[in-house]
Amino acid sequence: MSSLSYIDPPGPGEKASDTYHYSQSVALPSGIIKVSGQGGWDISQSIPSDMKSQIDLAFANVDRVLQSHGLRGWEDVYLWRSYAVGMDEAMKYLVPKLKERIPAHRPVWTALSVPRLGLEEMLIEIEVEAIAPPKRE
Template sequence: MEKEITAPQLINPAGLYDPTPNAYSHMAVVPAGNTLVYISGQGGETADGNLVNDFRTQLKQAFSNLATALAAQGLTFRDVVKQTTLVVDHDEHKLKILGEETTLIWTDKKFPVNTLIPVPRLALDGMLIEIEMLAVKRS
């Protein structure tokens, strides 16, 4: 008898290109019985509202903000299965920075599913990136 899978799985099916160099996975499967935790888009602003005009700095702060939100539910980045990334004036240089910083967080290269959406602007003047996440709290 097969053991029931209860933990989320990140999958890169055969027949699709390898997305790991771009720091994401193609699919996430979340078995029933787990709690989904949705985190709204976090930008590069600090708790006091300071926003530095540098893409890498904002990206690091956005990840820090997300880590704070995850920790509030007893979760870490290992519990994230889906990410949506909005980038103002997206280009290959920003994609490279995003890949570098994402690889520092998911050192095992078990990246969440991610959709990157280039946008002309975000909610606040000077915002260069916003990231929302879906995490799984195991039952």
């Protein structure tokens, strides 16, 4: 679909795109930006062993991808899905993290508990949809 704009920001997203043959995000003609699941990896694709650190990194990775489209970040998210290995532990930090990151904004959310994610060491993955503000003429 050559009419769509796919973006893989430099760093871990670009490496994941090359390694696993998928895109980090796509901009639809409607202004909707769809971001593939972002895990808790750092710039070198290292994944810490604890849930809190992975959540912090996953939130930062979502921001990085959205900002590569010219968006603000989480402020433009209208829908998100979290996939967690160990939902009880994840929820203890996901809710406060969201309140801290976007205190005045409440996107719709589906939280799913899963037995495993794409990489064995992953504990969290966050997928979002955002809307680009209308372009001013």
